[in-house]
Amino acid sequence: MRFGHHFLSVMLGVIGILLGIASLPIWGESVTPQLAPLEHLRIGFAWLSIGLLMVTLPLRRFLAALVFGLIAFLNLFYLLPTFLTLDRGxxxxxxxxxxxxxxxxxxxxxxxxxxxxxxxxxxxxxxxxxxxxxxxxxxxxxxxxxxxxxxxxxxxxxxxxxxxxxxxxxxxxxxxxxxxxxxxxxxxxxxxxxxxxxxxxxxxxxxxxxxxxxxxxxxxxxxxxxxxxxxxxxxxxxxxxxxxxxxxxxxxxxxxxxxxxxxxxxxxxxxxxxxxxxxxxxxxxxxxxxxxxxxxxxxxxxxxxxxxxxxxxxxxxxxxxxxxxxxxxxxxxxxx
Missing domain, CATH: 3.60.10.10 (Endonuclease/exonuclease/phosphatase)
Known part of the structure; x- marks a missing residue:
């Protein structure tokens, strides 16, 4: 059981680090073909981080939940302005x-x-x-x-x-x-x-x-x-x-x-x-x-x-x- 808890913590940490790095607002200016497309995937990153937030809260993994919440906020910060000013009739x-x-x-x-x-x-x-x-x-x-x-x-x-x-x-x-x-x-x-x-x-x-x-x-x-x-x-x-x-x-x-x-x-x-x-x-x-x-x-x-x-x-x-x-x-x- 202790091993399972430790493994889950490690996995959540790795996912949080990778997702956080991928969500940084630096890849759009990258000249590296493998990294530049990351800037366009924010909707997927937002969904994934919100889903992980919903999973970690009931498990009382509050540090992981905080990390995924911050990642979700970062992506939504860039996403919402592009969607909020919508059709005015x-x-x-x-x-x-x-x-x-x-x-x-x-x-x-x-x-x-x-x-x-x-x-x-x-x-x-x-x-x-x-x-x-x-x-x-x-x-x-x-x-x-x-x-x-x-x-x-x-x-x-x-x-x-x-x-x-x-x-x-x-x-x-x-x-x-x-x-x-x-x-x-x-x-x-x-x-x-x-x-x-x-x-x-x-x-x-x-x-x-x-x-x-x-x-x-x-x-x-x-x-x-x-x-x-x-x-x-x-x-x-x-x-x-x-x-x-x-x-x-x-x-x-x-x-x-x-x-x-x-x-x-x-x-x-x-x-x-x-x-x-x-x-x-x-x-x-x-x-x-x-x-x-x-x-x-x-x-x-x-x-x-x-x-x-x-x-x-x-x-x-x-x-x-x-x-x-x-x-x-x-x-x-x-x-x-």
Whole structure:
């Protein structure tokens, strides 16, 4: 019995040390591939530490309970600010607004019929689809309703981003790291010609955090690029980064945008989702907000899709202009 108590104490101590070290706010800036992803796992760390706290209290292991309580507090300190400022209801009546669907469809999605079914069911005004490596030849596109006559992809740049729209689009820029400069993310920027006024929409997909130096380069490139685009600005993408990570915080600061759609984890989409990571984000520049934000049911991808109502403060906007770094000549998407 004494050995069992001693063994339990040792195990709780080892778990506490490892979990405490993993929860330290230092790994997001790490250049070590094995350590950088730890910063994005805070939801899992929080659940684990709270569970261990609940286990150790009845066992009267008060020192261990204190340690796990402090670890839970540390993780919640970073988590809660990214979730608390949530949906504020319907957008102001005077604001220009539209519904936006964002989905990383996963290039290995075995149920392509479910992709078209989801888009047809939700009927957003604009749909941004990532990992569409066949571009305008995606096999599920013919099954869509005629609700989205305007479609844009990256063409030769091969960024695997696709935008479907009710309204005309002008392509401002198409970019991918293999086609353009290394260290620049897969990005498609368009000017949407909404009846109430134009706005810029950017779809982007950053690298995974297992190469933190490369991912940081992509974030810095994206921040510079967004500053070259005409407002109002809406950005949606798979950033492969949690909202509390240094990458997202720096992007918001450097590009003058904020995360407007705050949800729970979007990856993975399966049973482990409650312990996962919010890596799909919608962000907006000044005058842009989101309401009625929700995660959609699984559709065969390893990500959950996001749907939100985006509101834009009325403001005068100029004509579309060529994108800056990584961009090309603005080109109107022809009417089908």
């Amino acid at each position: 319907a957008p102001p009546p005077a604001a220009q607004h539209f519904t936006l669907l964002h989905a990383n469809i996963w290039n290995r999605n075995p149920t392509t019929d479910a992709i078209a079914a989801m888009v047809n069911r939700e009927r957003p005004d604009i749909a941004v689809m990532l990992e569409t490596f066949h571009g305008l030849q995606e096999p599920w596109l013919p099954a869509l309703d005629l609700h989205w006559p305007y479609r844009a992809d990256c063409g030769a740049a091969g960024c695997a981003n696709l935008i479907l729209s009710r309204w005309p689009l002008t392509i401002l820029g198409q970019n991918s790291s293999w086609f353009n400069a290394k260290g620049s993310p897969a990005t498609l920027a368009v000017r949407v010609h909404h009846p109430a006024g134009d706005f810029t929409l950017v779809a982007t997909h950053l690298a995974q955090p297992f190469d933190p130096v490369f991912q940081a380069q992509e974030g810095a490139w994206l921040a510079r690029y967004l500053l070259t685009l005409p407002p109002p600005l809406v950005v949606t993408g798979d950033f492969n980064s949690a909202p509390w990570s240094p990458l997202i915080r720096k992007l918001e600061q450097q590009a003058g945008i904020t995360r407007i759609a705050r949800t729970g984890p979007t990856w993975p989409s399966g049973p482990l989702n409650p312990f996962g990571i919010p890596i799909d984000h919608m962000l907006g520049g000044p005058g842009v907000s989101a309401a009625n934000v929700r995660r959609l049911p699984p559709f065969g991808s390893d990500h959950l899709a996001l749907l939100a109502e985006i509101a834009l403060t009325p403001q005068a906007v100029g004509p579309a202009k060529p994108a800056g770094e990584g961009g090309g000549t603005a080109a109107l998407v022809p009417t089908p």
